[in-house]
Each structure stands twice: as structure tokens, then as C-alpha cells.
Amino acid sequence: MYKLSAHDYDLLYSQKDYEREAHTLRERLWRIDAGLHSILDVACGTGAHDEILCQYYEVDGLDLHAPFLECARLRNPGGTYHEADMCDFRLDRMYDAILCLFGSIGYTQTYGHLVAALRCCRDHLTQRGVVIVEPWVEPERWQSDHVWQTHSEREGVHITRMTHGHRMGGICAMDFYYLIGSPAAGIIHQQERHELGLFTKEHIRQALIEAGLTHVDYDADGLGHGLYTARVPESGTAGTGSG
Numbered sequence: 001m002y003k004l005s006a007h008d009y010d011l012l013y014s015q016k017d018y019e020r021e022a023h024t025l026r027e028r029l030w031r032i033d034a035g036l037h038s039i040l041d042v043a044c045g046t047g048a049h050d051e052i053l054c055q056y057y058e059v060d061g062l063d064l065h066a067p068f069l070e071c072a073r074l075r076n077p078g079g080t081y082h083e084a085d086m087c088d089f090r091l092d093r094m095y096d097a098i099l100c101l102f103g104s105i106g107y108t109q110t111y112g113h114l115v116a117a118l119r120c121c122r123d124h125l126t127q128r129g130v131v132i133v134e135p136w137v138e139p140e141r142w143q144s145d146h147v148w149q150t151h152s153e154r155e156g157v158h159i160t161r162m163t164h165g166h167r168m169g170g171i172c173a174m175d176f177y178y179l180i181g182s183p184a185a186g187i188i189h190q191q192e193r194h195e196l197g198l199f200t201k202e203h204i205r206q207a208l209i210e211a212g213l214t215h216v217d218y219d220a221d222g223l224g225h226g227l228y229t230a231r232v233p234e235s236g237t238a239g240t241g242s243g
């Protein structure tokens, strides 16, 4: 769980090109079905993708972290944002597309919770619905006991995050140490641990099928760690993977 404020999260990722990513997603959705109208952004964070996507679609979102949702509401005032767990949510609306981006799916941690999250997504998709998942790192690509750092600055406010990443079986644990410096507040230190599941391509493909989706496709060139796309089966068709 993030302790970081929405402002500091946005500063930390200020070099991430959310606008370009949102347009990549929009083109992908358009190629799949030019008639899609509504999107649910699962684990939407501060709504940086939604700010662009809402120019083309009706966009709602959900996340566990209430302060991030407040920021998302400001970015997309027409959207409805829910404080909810992606592994167990029930909304009173269906969507043409459900997105889960920037590795957020890794927070499901276990295969059972991964399937539960994808099943919740499946249950909120219309007949023409599509789910797009940008996965977290695969187990063989996770380097254990590794240290790295990122730094961003905007208008005199600096944030540096040093991470120690290690592995606990199928879970990667990351200890984040932040130094946040601003002329007004001086330098603040924060610390938090994040634990994410390391799922193989086969895990995710299988979980999408188990969740009742079909036409599972993986594009290694889509966003950071690639993109999975899967669809609601045509009425009466059992969920089977292809592609």
C-alpha cells in the first residue's frame, strides 16, 4: 500500500509519458472495436491515463488508495471513482473495456487472487467487452537482492527513491526509501514495502482463461512489460485461449 501522497507519486513518475501511453491504448482499443464507449481503469492510481482517455471515452476507475482517487477525480471530473479492492469488487455498471496498467496486477500477489481480480473484471464487461492488462515483471526477469534508484524534480521539489528488491518465493518484495525535499518543508524521509506476485506469461494467460475470457493475446511491444488483451466470449462459447 502506498503511503506516498498523490502529489509525490505524480512527481516520482513525472518522466513517464502517460499521454503517449494513453494514445497507444486508444489506438489499440479502436483497432479491436471502434464502437467501444466506456472504460473502467482498475488500480487507476492518480488517474494520469484517464485524464487523456476521458477525451475519447467515458472513464471510471477504482483503487485501494483513497488519496490517489481524489486526484483522479480532479483529472477526470466526469468519471466515477471507487475505493475498492480489485480482487473483490462489485459496481453497478458494465464497461466495454477494463484496463489494469503499470504492473498493478502484480499486487494481486497469488494466482488465486489474480484469477479473482480477472473474474471481477470479466463480470463487469459488456458483451463486446475487452480487458487489457499491462503485466508486472516475470519471475525469470526479477533480479533478487538488487538496489536501484530514481530521482525526479519539478519546480524546486525533489523526490529520490532508493529501492532494495528481493524475493520471497513467488513474490517480489521492494523496500522503498524516499527522500522528498522542498524549500517549504525541508527534507522528509518515508519508507514503505510493496509485495507483488511474479507471474509467468503462462500464469496470466491461464488466469485470463480461468476468469472466463477468450482470444487471449500478448503483445511484447505494448507499453512497459507488454500488454495482454482478452475478450468476452461470444454468447454460448466457452472461454478458450488463442493467439
Ligand SMILES: C[S@@+](CC[C@H](N)C(=O)[O-])C[C@H]1O[C@@H](n2cnc3c(N)ncnc32)[C@H](O)[C@@H]1O
Pocket: 001, 002, 042, 043, 044, 045, 046, 047, 048, 049, 062, 063, 064, 065, 068, 084, 085, 086, 087, 101, 102, 103, 104, 107, 108
Ligand atoms: C504502480 S501503481 C499504478 C497506478 C496507475 N495505474 C498508473 O499507471 O499510474 C499501482 C496502483 O495499484 C493500486 N493497488 C494496489 N493494490 C490494489 C488492490 N488490491 N486493489 C485496487 N488497487 C490496488 C495502488 O493503490 C496503486 O494506485
